Amino acid sequence: MGLCFRTHLNTQRKGLSVGCTSPWELVWASPWAIKKKNKKNLPQSPPSLPIIGHLHLLLSVLPQKAFQKISSRYGPLLHLRIFKVPFVLASSASVAYDLFRTHDVNVSSRGFRTLENSLLFGHETFTGADFGDYYKFMKKVLVMNLLGTQALERSRGIRAEEIERFYARLMDKARKKESVEIGKEAMVLTNNIMSKLLIGRSCSEENGEAEKVRESVTKTMGLIKKVFFSNMLGKPLKKLGISLFEKEIRGVSGGFDELLERLLREHEEKHQDTDMMDVLLSAYKYENADYKITRNHIKLLIVELFLAGTDSAARLIQWAMAEIISKPNILERLRQEMDSVAGKTRLIQETDLPRLPYLQAVVKETQRFHPAVPLTLRMSEEDCNVGGFHIPEKTTLVVNVYAVMRDPNVWQNPDEFKPERFIASSSSEQEEEREKILKFLPFGSGRRGCPEENLGYIFVETGVGMMVQCFDWRINGDKIVNMEETLAGLSSNRV
Numbered sequence: 001m002g003l004c005f006r007t008h009l010n011t012q013r014k015g016l017s018v019g020c021t022s023p024w025e026l027v028w029a030s031p032w033a034i035k036k037k038n039k040k041n042l043p044q045s046p047p048s049l050p051i052i053g054h055l056h057l058l059l060s061v062l063p064q065k066a067f068q069k070i071s072s073r074y075g076p077l078l079h080l081r082i083f084k085v086p087f088v089l090a091s092s093a094s095v096a097y098d099l100f101r102t103h104d105v106n107v108s109s110r111g112f113r114t115l116e117n118s119l120l121f122g123h124e125t126f127t128g129a130d131f132g133d134y135y136k137f138m139k140k141v142l143v144m145n146l147l148g149t150q151a152l153e154r155s156r157g158i159r160a161e162e163i164e165r166f167y168a169r170l171m172d173k174a175r176k177k178e179s180v181e182i183g184k185e186a187m188v189l190t191n192n193i194m195s196k197l198l199i200g201r202s203c204s205e206e207n208g209e210a211e212k213v214r215e216s217v218t219k220t221m222g223l224i225k226k227v228f229f230s231n232m233l234g235k236p237l238k239k240l241g242i243s244l245f246e247k248e249i250r251g252v253s254g255g256f257d258e259l260l261e262r263l264l265r266e267h268e269e270k271h272q273d274t275d276m277m278d279v280l281l282s283a284y285k286y287e288n289a290d291y292k293i294t295r296n297h298i299k300l301l302i303v304e305l306f307l308a309g310t311d312s313a314a315r316l317i318q319w320a321m322a323e324i325i326s327k328p329n330i331l332e333r334l335r336q337e338m339d340s341v342a343g344k345t346r347l348i349q350e351t352d353l354p355r356l357p358y359l360q361a362v363v364k365e366t367q368r369f370h371p372a373v374p375l376t377l378r379m380s381e382e383d384c385n386v387g388g389f390h391i392p393e394k395t396t397l398v399v400n401v402y403a404v405m406r407d408p409n410v411w412q413n414p415d416e417f418k419p420e421r422f423i424a425s426s427s428s429e430q431e432e433e434r435e436k437i438l439k440f441l442p443f444g445s446g447r448r449g450c451p452e453e454n455l456g457y458i459f460v461e462t463g464v465g466m467m468v469q470c471f472d473w474r475i476n477g478d479k480i481v482n483m484e485e486t487l488a489g490l491s492s493n494r495v
């Protein structure tokens with residue numbers, strides 16, 4: 001993207017193991033089994049091919065789009081199989097409601113398969129942990145020290161400082177008439193903020209540390225996509241599954257491990273209590289803690305938070321800007337709103353956000369249209385009934401968030417980018433509607449939903465807000481913004 005100053009601004013401103021007794025296997029085994037199926041009322045299964053099952057339906061387009069196409073033809077709750085491994089695909093708002101409200105506890109584990117002795121995808125991750133003591137302990141630590149309202153207020157200064165540095169970097173490029181890769185710059189912003197919150201300093205640009213970390217984040221997000229699908233491929237491809245990527249995983253994992261070990265030693269030497277790593281070290285050393293965490297837990301959580309906080313928000317900033325730049329009427333309305341709230345002499349601040357409903361609506365519509373995490377993975381602990389169908393225990397559940405947020409039964413003109421839909425009704429009406437159906441799920445939902453919705457919104461709204469407020473944008477070369485989607489990690493990407 002090319003950019004220049006806005007002339008009127010005067011600021012410097014895992015897997016599923018299926019035993020022979022699984023009802024799913026019975027379904028495929030014999031006509032006798034089909035009777036069993038009907039008795040149990042399992043979700044419908046589209047026609048499949050011998051051996052590979054439904055794999056062929058997934059190969060041509062992005063998985064979320066392929067799944068959406070299958071669901072719109074066969075129904076919102078389907079059982080599919082890839083080779084011998086079954087999973088249930090949920091694709092409508094009402095089914096999402098059933099899963100995340102009625103059966104929230106039952107589906108609050110993910111069932112990831114793990115890789116031993118690896119930092120990434122190891123058995124001690126927070127994101128993959130069962131909903132047990134370790135998970136609950138860490139979540140409490142997170143809310144109190146990083147993600148809760150008070151913790152967010154304490155760290156506001158860090159984010160404001162980083163928005164100013166972001167502004168200064170763009171201003172420098174504008175002065176030199178250089179073009180800007182929005183995704184890359186957004187990643188620097190989110191990466192710096194997460195580094196400061198987690199380890200008390202941003203990674204150094206001088207010695208290449210920051211670039212190395214950003215590269216590792218991008219590589220890991222790519223690996224998450226591969227491991228997500230290898231989790232679904234399960235047993236038959238076990239050897240080809242996670243082990244196929246083992247070398248790659250161990251490489252990235254080793255790099256993170258080395259960095260984290262160095263950071264832990266730095267923190268132990270300075271004995272302070274200012275960032276998330278300090279908090280976790282105190283918990284590690286505290287004899288009477290409710291749960292005895294290990295040094296490995298600390299490293300893992302830091303890496304997971306780093307990944308979760310950096311990548312999704314940066315991609316959303318990139319998507320939001322792509323939509324805004326290609327739609328001048330949205331850009332103009334945003335600017336008017338921003339100028340009336342922040343004026344022309346200072347940068348937009350976090351505290352301005354509640355008074356910027358249109359900016360909030362643009363960010364929400366970006367989340368609906370281009371969800372950073374289009375598919376989420378859960379596992380049913382016990383048998384349950386969803387949308388009138390029987391779901392056996394230990395079934396992998398894939399929720400197609402992308403399809404839910406384009407479900408034509410609950411969204412008007414779902415394939416149109418229309419921020420106004422988020423300001424048309426009052427917040428009490430929206431709340432009432434949300435209670436009845438779960439149709440807006442960019443952060444997932446229920447116990448295993450994203451614990452950091454607030455921080456996610458702050459990142460994206462302030463980042464986008466500043467870019468719109470302070471700069472005019474022009475597309476390099478092409479007259480239109482390329483909105484083609486690719487899959488990088490589990491995230492939609494813009495190329």
Ligand code: HEM
Binds near residue numbers: 313442443453456
């Ligand atoms: C706009 C940015 C973000 C988006 C779109 C996003 C989205 C998501 C989604 C969809 C999930 C899975 C939810 C589910 O399975 O129901 C998730 C989980 C998670 N997110 Fe976020 N997230 C964002 C920002 C963040 C930030 C800033 C942090 C932390 C600093 C964070 C930490 C986490 C963690 C720890 C989990 C795992 C929760 C669990 O397993 O219980 N996320 N996020």
